[in-house]
Amino acid sequence: MQFQPILEDIVATLRPELGAQGQVADYIPALARVPAAQFGIALRTCGGEEAQAGDSATPFSIQSISKLFALTLGMRAMGERLWERIGREPSGNPFNSLVQLEAEQGTPRNPFINAGAIAVTDRLVSHGDPKAAMLELVSSLCNEPVHFDEEVAASEAETGFRNIALGNFMKSFGKIDNSVSTVLDAYFHHCAVRMTCQQLARATGFLCRDGRHPFSGEPLLTERQTRRINALMLTCGTYDAAGEFAFRIGLPCKSGVGGGIVAVVPDRLSLCVWSPALDATGNSLLGMHALELFTARTGLSIF
Amino acid sequence: MQFQPILEDIVATLRPELGAQGQVADYIPALARVPAAQFGIALRTCGGEEAQAGDSATPFSIQSISKLFALTLGMRAMGERLWERIGREPSGNPFNSLVQLEAEQGTPRNPFINAGAIAVTDRLVSHGDPKAAMLELVSSLCNEPVHFDEEVAASEAETGFRNIALGNFMKSFGKIDNSVSTVLDAYFHHCAVRMTCQQLARATGFLCRDGRHPFSGEPLLTERQTRRINALMLTCGTYDAAGEFAFRIGLPCKSGVGGGIVAVVPDRLSLCVWSPALDATGNSLLGMHALELFTARTGLSIF
Amino acid sequence: MQFQPILEDIVATLRPELGAQGQVADYIPALARVPAAQFGIALRTCGGEEAQAGDSATPFSIQSISKLFALTLGMRAMGERLWERIGREPSGNPFNSLVQLEAEQGTPRNPFINAGAIAVTDRLVSHGDPKAAMLELVSSLCNEPVHFDEEVAASEAETGFRNIALGNFMKSFGKIDNSVSTVLDAYFHHCAVRMTCQQLARATGFLCRDGRHPFSGEPLLTERQTRRINALMLTCGTYDAAGEFAFRIGLPCKSGVGGGIVAVVPDRLSLCVWSPALDATGNSLLGMHALELFTARTGLSIF
C-alpha cells in the first residue's frame, strides 16, 4: 500500500477544518499558547517504510501518551508484579477521579488514568531513576535524542493539585512506597516529554512488532506483554471515549491533551496524528477525524 | 486452516478440568441444576465451513448473549436514534449497578449492562412485539426454530427484583416509555432463549460478515452498525472483565451467566463456547480458557 | 405563656408572603392543584391547652409526616428488633437516592428517607394490616376519625416509579420480606393520610409527653423510644435541611411535601404548621418561617 499519498490526502481533506472547532488545553500557559491550527501525521511500517504529512516534524507535549512508555518501563522492570497495585479494566469515571480510588482502597483501575500512571511511576522510582529511564527509552525507540520541556514540567507541578491529591490519596492507603513529591516530579516530567509525530510513529513501533525494538529488533517486551498494552490501549487508552474510538477507529490508541494520538495496527504499522484542539472528551478532534479517514482509506481496522 | 481438529484438541485439553472449578449460576433453580461438567464449542466460517466438538449440540440458556440480538433488533428498528437513551462506553461498575444510573439521570452506559438492555427492550416494545421479534431473528439467523425456556423466563420474573428496580428507576427519570412489566416480560424472555453452541456460532455469523445474514447474505445491518456492535463487544461485552478478555482472547466477545460466550473474528468466522461453571466475574471459566487456546492455536486475535 | 395571640401574630406577619414564593409539589395532580396561598398553625400543650390560627382546620396530605407514625407503629410492634434492617444516622443523600442503598447492601440509613419508611412498612405488613393500623393510630391520637385520600394514594401508586425501584432494590438484597406491591400499597396510603394542623398538633402530642397518649395518657412508647424518635427528627426529619432546621428552628421536626411540618418541644407542646409552597429542599417555605418566628417569640428552642 502506498501510504504517502494517503497521508497527504488526509492533510488536504482536513486543512479547511484546521482550528475551526475544539479547544486547546488551557490548564497551563505553555499548552494554552500552542496555536490550534496545526495538524501532523506520520507512520512507520513494520518493514521500516515511513510516511508523513503536515506538521509531522513539529514537536509537541506528549502528555498522557507518556503513560504508554511509563507502562512499558514498568513491565520491563517488574513483569507481572506490576499488576499487584494496578488494575487492568476500564474505569468508567473521569481520568482524574478520586471516587473509584476510595471505593477500591487506593488501587487504580488501569495504568492509563492519572492515578494508575502515578502508581506505575512510584514503582519506577523504586527501581531507579524514572526520568532518565523515560528519556533513554523514547530516545532509543525513535533513534533520536528526546528531551523534557522543563517549562511544561514546572507548570504541571505548580498547578497539579489534583494529581498531588491522587498521589497522597493512594499513599494514605499504603499504595505508594516513595515520597509523593519525588513520584510526581517524575510523573510531571514524563507528561512534559516533547516529541514530533515522526518520532512517536517510530517510537511506538515496538507495539506493532510483538514487542521488538523498531530499529534494532531486540526484544523489549514479550509478545504477551505487548498484547496486554495493545488491549489496554483499546479498552482504556482514550479517556472516556474508548467505546467511541473502538467503533470509529477500531485500533488501539493512546491520546494526550497535547493533541497527540498514537495508534497501532498490529503486525503492520504504528502511526501518530497531532492537532492541538480537543473535543469534550479531551481527545484531539482532528486527530480522531484523521484516524477515521486513515482506517476508512486503508481498511486497516481490527474489526 | 483445519478447524475441526483444533476444536477437538481443545475439548481433549479441557476435559480433565471439567467441573473442577468455578460456580454454576444459582440465582434461579432452572440454572442452578445444570450439571457443571459440560463443555461445547462450535464455529462457522464466512465461507460456511462448520466445526464443533464436545457438547456443542446441547441447548443452554443464552442469558446475556441475548443482549446482542436485542441490540441488533434495536439498531434495525431505530438506527442512530437508539443511542438517544443509551450510552456506548464501558461502565466500570457491576452489570446490575444503579449508582451510575442515578448520577447519569437514568441513561445506561451501554446496551450490554442490564439497564442498557432493558432500555433497548423498551424501544423494541414501542416498535412491535419484542418476544416474537427475538425468536424470529435468532431462528432465521441459525436456520432452525429457536424457543424460550418458559420455566427460566418465569423464574427470572419471580426473582428479578434488581431488574424490576432498574426498570422502574429508569422510568422515574422518564427514560422508559412503556409499562415496566411489559418491558421486563420481554427482557426476561430474551434472557431465557435456549440455543446450542452450533446455533449460536451460526447466528452470530452476521457479525463477521459486515452485517450480512449468515445464510442468505441479505444485509441485516450496515457495515458501520456491525462495527459498532463488535466494538461494543470488545469494550463492554464481558461484564467487568473486558480488559482481561481483550488481552487474553483479543476478540469481540459476549458472555452470559448460562455459561455461553460468543466470539467474532471479523471477516473470518464466528464461534461459541459453553461451559456452565463461572468465574468471579460471571464469565464461563472453561469458556474463557477455550477461547484463549483457540486464539493461541490459530493466531486469530485482533492484536 | 399565651400562645393564641402569638399564633395569630405569626399568621398576620406571614399573610403578605402567602403564595409569593416557593413551589407547590407537582409530581401528582392531586397535590399540584392545592392552592399555594394557604397557611395554618396549631399547637397543643402538655397541659391540654390548644391554640390555632389561619387555615388550621383545612385538611391536607400529610405525606412524609406519616413516616413518624409508621415508625411509631414499628417500634410498638418490634421494639429494638426494628433496627436490624434500618439505620439511625443522617444520610447525606437525597431522600429518594439509591446510591447509598447499593453501597450498604439494601439497609436504609434511617426511617425518614423513603427507603427507610418502606422498610418499616414491610415490617408492619409482617405484623398485621399496616393501613388499618395507621388509621387507628392517628385517629386515636387526634381523637377524631382520620381517612386516606384515595385519589392521592392512587396517584402515588401510578407515578411512584422511584419508590417501586427502592422497594425492589431492597428486596434484591433480601431486606424486604413481603410482596413489594403490598408494602408499597400501604406506604402510598400512609403518605395519603389527610389531616389538619389541629389534628397533627394533637396527634404528635405523645412526642412531648415521653411517649404517653396525648388524651388518655396511656403509654404508647417508652420514654427512651420517644427520645429516639425526637433525636431522629432533629438529625434526619427534614430531608437535606436537618442542619438548617436545627439552627434556624432548633426543634425536632418532621416535614412532608404536602407542606406540613410538625415540631416538638419536649415536655411542653407539639405543634403543626402548614403551607403548600415548598423551598428547594422540599420543606414548606412559610412553614419554616413560621417555626422560626415561633421559637424566636417563645424562646422555646432547644439550644
Place this chain on the structure above:
Amino acid sequence: MQFQPILEDIVATLRPELGAQGQVADYIPALARVPAAQFGIALRTCGGEEAQAGDSATPFSIQSISKLFALTLGMRAMGERLWERIGREPSGNPFNSLVQLEAEQGTPRNPFINAGAIAVTDRLVSHGDPKAAMLELVSSLCNEPVHFDEEVAASEAETGFRNIALGNFMKSFGKIDNSVSTVLDAYFHHCAVRMTCQQLARATGFLCRDGRHPFSGEPLLTERQTRRINALMLTCGTYDAAGEFAFRIGLPCKSGVGGGIVAVVPDRLSLCVWSPALDATGNSLLGMHALELFTARTGLSIF
C-alpha cells in the same frame, strides 16, 4: 444541683470498665502510646461553678475538638461569608472521605469533617496567623496558657496523606486560596493542641452563654452564631454517630480521636469528658458512656 458528687459517682461507676474495651487511636505513635485506662470529667456552669473528677487535670490531644475553635475563629473573622465555601449539613460519609467532595466540586459538607476544617483553616490563613490565633483563643477561653504538642503536630504532618489529598483536591477546584502546606501546617497544629478536661470545660463555656466569653462575659459570637455552632455539633459533631449521640446523650457534642468529647447544655453548663479508648465510630467509648450517665442523672438532655 450538686454536680461534684454526680461526677464522682460517674467516675466510680466507670472505673471497672477502664481500658477494658475500645481502641486507642494508633495512626501516630504519640497518640498510640497514651495509656487507655484513663478517664476524666469536668464541667463549668454558667454561674461559674466548677466540678471535676478522675483524670480531669491530665492534658491530652484535643484533635477534632479544635474544629470547634477554628470554626469560632472563622465566624469571628468572616461572619456569614464563611459559608460561601463550606456547607452546614450532615455528610453521611466518613469524616475523611473524598467522594462527596468530588460530586460537590470541592465544597465540604460541614466544618466538622476534615475537609471542612481544612477549608476553614484556609480562610483563617487569609485573615492572619491561624496558629497564633488558635492558642490566643483557647488560652483566653480557659484562662490559662495552652500550647501545641509539637511532636503530635509533626507526626500528623508526616503521616497525614489523606489530609494532604483533601487539601489539594479542594485546591484543584479553586476552593483553597493559600498554599496547601501552609494551611495544613496550621490544621495539624490545631489538632495537636493539648488541653485538660477542666480547660476544655471552661473554654467551651461561650457555647452555653449565647456566645459570651466564659470569664469576661465579652461577646465572642452573636447568639445566632452560637446557636449555629450548637446545631452543627448536634447534627455533625461526632463523626458518623450524630444520630446515636442525639439519642443517647441528647446534647450538642464535639469529639476528637484523642478521646475527648465536649458537650453543651445551653444556658446551663459546658462539660468535657476524656478517655482514650475509642469505639468503631472514632468516639471515646467511656466518654459516651459518661455523658449518657450524666444526662440520665441530671435530666439535662435537650429532648
